[in-house]
Amino acid sequence: MQQNNGIDKSQMISFAVLCLVLFGFMFYFQNKQSKEEQLKAQQQKTEQVKNAVKQTQVSNINPNVTPGAIQTATLANKELNVEFSSLGGQVSKVQLSKYKAYNHKTDKADLPLYLIDKKNSNYGFQFKDKTGKVINTKDLVFSPVINGSIATLTANYNGAVIQFIYTLNNNPNAELKDQYALDFKVRTKGLAAVTADNKADFIWDYNVRNLEKGRAQEQSHSEFSYAFNNYKDYDYDGRTEMNEEKETLNWIGVKQQFFSSVIEAKNGFTQSKGSQETIEEGEYLKKLNFEGFVQMTGSELNQDFTWYFMPLDLPLLKSYDKNFDEILPLGWSFIGWMNRGFFMPMYNIIAGWGITAGWVIFLMTIIVKLILSPIMYKQHKLSAMMKVIRPEIDEVNVKLKDADPMKKQQATMEIYRKAGVNQMAGCLPALVQIPIFYALFRFFPNFIDLRGKGFWFAKDLTAYDDLIKLPFKVPFLGDHLSVFALACTIVILIYTVMTSGNMQQPQQEGMPNMKVLMYIFPITFLFFLNTSASGLSWYYFVSNAINILIILVIKYWILDEKKIHAQIQANKEKPKSEGKFQKRMREMMEKAQEQQKVQEQQRKKK
Template identity: 25%
Template sequence: MENRAVLAAVLMAALLILYQVFFIPATAPPPPARAPEGVSKPVPPQEKTAPPPPAVLPAAKVLPRLPERTVSVDTPLYHAIVGSEGGRLLGWTLHYRGEKVLAERGQMGLSGLILERSGVGGQPVEFSITGGPVVLDGKAGEGTLVMTGEDAYGVRVRETATFRADQYAVDLSVRLENGRRVRQTLTVALPWIAPVKPGTDGAQWPSELVWQVDGTVHREPFDKATVAEETPGDWAGLDSLYYLTALIPKRPPTSPGLSLAVGKVGEDRVEVGLRGAVTLAAGEVWEARAQLYAGPKEYRQLRAHGLEGAINFGGFPLPRKYGGLPMEWLGVPVLLVMNFFYRFIGNYGVAIILLTVVTKVLFYPLTVKSMTSMKKMQTIQPQANALRAKHKSDPQRAQRETLELYRREGVNPLGGCLPMVIQVPIFYALYIALSVSVELQNAGFICFGRAPGWFPFVGGTDLWICDLAAPDPLYVLPILMGVTMFVQQKMQPTMGDPNQAKMMLIMPFVFTFMFLKLPSGLVLYWTVSNALQILQQRLMNRKPARVAGRGAKDVARV
């Protein structure tokens, strides 16, 4: 009985195998459910099947070369020109305190969607564009360009670009469909190209590659860039001091999706872009999404798209790459407070003054402590000098007696320095924040326009501060800064060391020379800070130190 059961089972298995081989045709599996964005749709696994044969490149069709069509996009924030060759950007001009060019035909810009294949290279897809021109006047409107085409190997492409009136970002969607009956493997590329050396016109030429991987920002100057490589990451861009162009892949966290391509292409160009290898079965569809950002490095705008790491606040006390502490935790609040004041006042120069006042108020207790300690030190300095003279043959005893004097009078020798040292990182953060703030570019403080060309000495020069990101053309602010610094030094308590006192008096002249070419917004902050320090010093000088009345008696007793 058992033998018959075994024989029956073997016969049934054989019949099942013969039925699968001869009666079920070897067709492609049914289309699966819609895959996550940015990744090919997976084919359900089949048990005990051989791996698929290598993709065979289908015969290429000869496509006619059509003249490129261009479509314009106009929003309150920028003017763009889109070409039908791959949907490339032929122009991108910001309306940001004047005209700022970020993309220019033949020099830098988005090169368009490129489909590459092993052995035959790649070329941009020839698109037919519908939906243009796009004109957005409202603050919340949006417009869409739909670009469709087919490459020489039968892959149908649909790219959609959505523009919004109140954003510098463009939403991109790419859809590929294999129209041939053979499996195809290709690489999708969406590169933004820029020259290594800047041109001579008025464009905002980038100078640094910047990209973010798992929340960590990496930077590389153009002249040190290596050959472009692919890497998974959050975004990649081309960076200048005030402006950024970046590509942001949108993909599920469990999918590799599109990778970043960052580096040098040839000898004279650099590239940032998105790349990804795609394998399409016959009739299969693949989709991916991304964002393009091309605009100023305003913190609010960048934060909305996860690009705030593009603002380089540097490190302290060393550059970040050498282990310095990141300064975002101090620099970002400075920008937020300055922009808060600007929203109510409408003048960034006044906003900087108010920011300086707020900083001084916050550190007033430390400043008072420092000034009080310095004044006490000045009062007991004659006693300390008398002790050193009395015990000059015994330095150790002189030191003990001096420390005892400090203890008895309640004076900390470092009391005047420590409060100032604590403030150093704050002042450095203010310096960096004002130096990298795009909000100050072309933002005036007290501006009377430009002097006529015939005007003596200052013909054709701005009168007075018409751009807080540029140096003061008349050098008025640096001179005021030097004067206030000199007055502040003269009001400080007299130092015991004559050489140190002379050095401190020289510093205002050195700082004046250094500040001649610094942004006027930064010089304005420093000048106002000095003026407030003078006011604080005058208030402190009116309060006699508690130990002042008995200084002479103690000297006589020593």
């Protein structure tokens, strides 16, 4: 019987040539990209921010208000440029000055980054007057006044005065966390003569703007996030509805892939509920609606809030001490710990050496491989042992060709037991890889330090590269082919060929061919990686290329099949103590055989 003994030296040379071609291809596009970035830097212009009240023309949002009557007022500091509208006294525009949004027309991140713009956010406090009429502050016209870092917007309703007071810290020496916070106080006078309500309904409608290249990826990362139980507990909802009517929410936010808009209520929101709807195409990704009640004292609404418009940068989020760091979806429990305590610090340390992001990931991959090398060595040693005893297994399969499949399986397990081969040890590397893969799946598309960092032909390592554009859309693949994803798929296929040669096929009828499944897996991986962060594809390209090199080194320079064969023969002479797992498997097989015999006897009687 012909066996697959892995890759010979000629195949090894072919693999090296393939790697050289891929690396040459990548270096070519790295040079091309650096020239484009220089051109982009020359074209960027600084935007001047004015702290003044100005007139603006808007569409007729409220039929009772003429467009010319709407005013806007602006506050700004180093990080935020915030505009307020006299209609509703709301925040009508928020720009994060140090960040850029992706431009689909130029395929570059060269647009001003607005979390709020073009009326995609709309909020107000709703209550009933004594006649039962519903009043919402978003429909009232406020008069804006700027005084230094404070914007005061005042409205009158049937003799009642409603003030929204916004304060933005514009001290250039202020802490970073204070520069992303907008203090928001609501003060009323005479409202008790208008309403008898003891609480107001805060309603916030928000359309998530498309700011990143990968629409599907950014859309999946856009959701509600909120804290309760005095900031101790956190939850999120990325589905359709949220319902927290029993909890008092300390803050509610709309999370995007790298940024978040959050409102904190000092006395909390009660009876909170929300809904969200996916928007398939266009400028927006999702439509979210939130509703929660805030307390009124003596029918007057005097409450303190804080708006936060911030990048999802872990040190910044932790500095608030309000459980904001949970907004960053780095994974639960051990997975999150790996990202926070291992991958992020490792990236920052290596990046501190002054090398580009792609090579940082390259070095991270090597470090992870070195840590896992003892486990990989055991796996490849097991593979070599399986290869040595394969003739004995083939002999048993021929001898028991017409025997019961269960009996053949028992005979095979007996060979493994005598040779001292533990099949379960081969599962350990796969089990270790699962949490690492999931941690990196969370790490690459959510680590803001990688946002906008290009490498070779990937313009942003947190999004896919689309060097190869297709003239049509392929289901589950899209309208492009990611070169990093293709390269990763190729090396996974090569690795699969090298490691599947000694795989034992199941003897029972109807069981799937494991080799076929192993070859299908890399192909399905292409569909997954094609729209994922290119940093993830690059990591796994390097990881699997290193795996191949390790196999070749172990095969030709470390493991000696003659010594392994001698060790197996020595193991056979030693008395064997049956392990718990082996004993359990043997007992299960014996029980299955007994049941099979009983069933055969019953069939014969019939």
